[in-house]
Amino acid sequence: MDQSQPKQLEHVFSFSPGDDRYFQDCAEALFESEQGHKYFSDLDQVKHFLQLGFAHNEIYICTNKHHDFIGFIWANNYGAFNYFPFLQAIAVKPVFRSIGAGTFLMRQFEEAFPDAPLFFLIANPDNLGAYRFYERLGYCPVGKVPDMFICGTTEIIMVKSRNSPNTTHKFSLYKVFRQLSLKGIL
Numbered sequence: 001m002d003q004s005q006p007k008q009l010e011h012v013f014s015f016s017p018g019d020d021r022y023f024q025d026c027a028e029a030l031f032e033s034e035q036g037h038k039y040f041s042d043l044d045q046v047k048h049f050l051q052l053g054f055a056h057n058e059i060y061i062c063t064n065k066h067h068d069f070i071g072f073i074w075a076n077n078y079g080a081f082n083y084f085p086f087l088q089a090i091a092v093k094p095v096f097r098s099i100g101a102g103t104f105l106m107r108q109f110e111e112a113f114p115d116a117p118l119f120f121l122i123a124n125p126d127n128l129g130a131y132r133f134y135e136r137l138g139y140c141p142v143g144k145v146p147d148m149f150i151c152g153t154t155e156i157i158m159v160k161s162r163n164s165p166n167t168t169h170k171f172s173l174y175k176v177f178r179q180l181s182l183k184g185i186l
């Protein structure tokens with residue numbers, strides 16, 4: 001194989017709506033992480049959390065060419081302020097991490113909402129790997145919420161703009177958030 005080829009060309013992923021067959025896989029992918037053990041006491045609690053995503057058909061899965069389950073996203077169409085897409089959760093099975101599947105899932109998330117001007121998610125800065133992953137994909141911190149899910153733990157609201165001239169003009173709120181964030185106010 002030509003070593004000069006980008007590594008991601010080795011991996012071909014597919015994206016499709018998740019159904020109940022993948023419930024266990026999704027729960028395990030999310031639980032088997034630092035994040036999973038911090039926010040959930042056991043696998044049953046993760047399953048309880050994911051139930052709503054499956055019930056609302058908001059879970060999408062990534063598989064490889066052998067049809068192995070790789071990971072999933074939970075994309076909530078109007079989850080942010082009842083208007084903007086919100087990434088409720090993303091997880092890639094540990095053995096498949098760092099080969100581009102997470103990036104693939106995030107791209108699919110954004111492409112699934114072609115008219116959305118902004119995309120929201122919540123990140124925990126202690127989950128440094130995930131936080132850097134989101135930053136690398138263009139998500140910017142716009143606000144902090146102390147004690148949001150766990151007492152003593154601050155969550156960061158992150159936003160990505162689609163960057164079309166029309167949308168940045170229409171949604172100047174994002175610019176305000178960004179300025180406040182840069183000035184250290186948020």
Ligand SMILES: CC(C)(COP(=O)(O)OP(=O)(O)OC[C@H]1O[C@@H](n2cnc3c(N)ncnc32)[C@H](O)[C@@H]1OP(=O)(O)O)[C@@H](O)C(=O)NCCC(=O)NCCS
Pocket residue numbers: 007008009029030032033034035036088089090091092093096097098099100101102103104127129130132133136
């Ligand atoms: C966060 C998470 C979804 C990222 O998924 P992933 O599949 O590992 O993501 P990617 O492979 O696209 O990118 C991650 C890293 O791999 C590297 N990478 C990307 N494509 C690559 C490739 N083809 N070959 C080698 N490395 C690659 C990236 O540089 C990146 O490294 P960095 O962030 O340390 O700089 C995954 O780590 C995960 O499931 N974590 C546990 C759950 C979690 O914390 N979820 C977030 C909160 S809900």
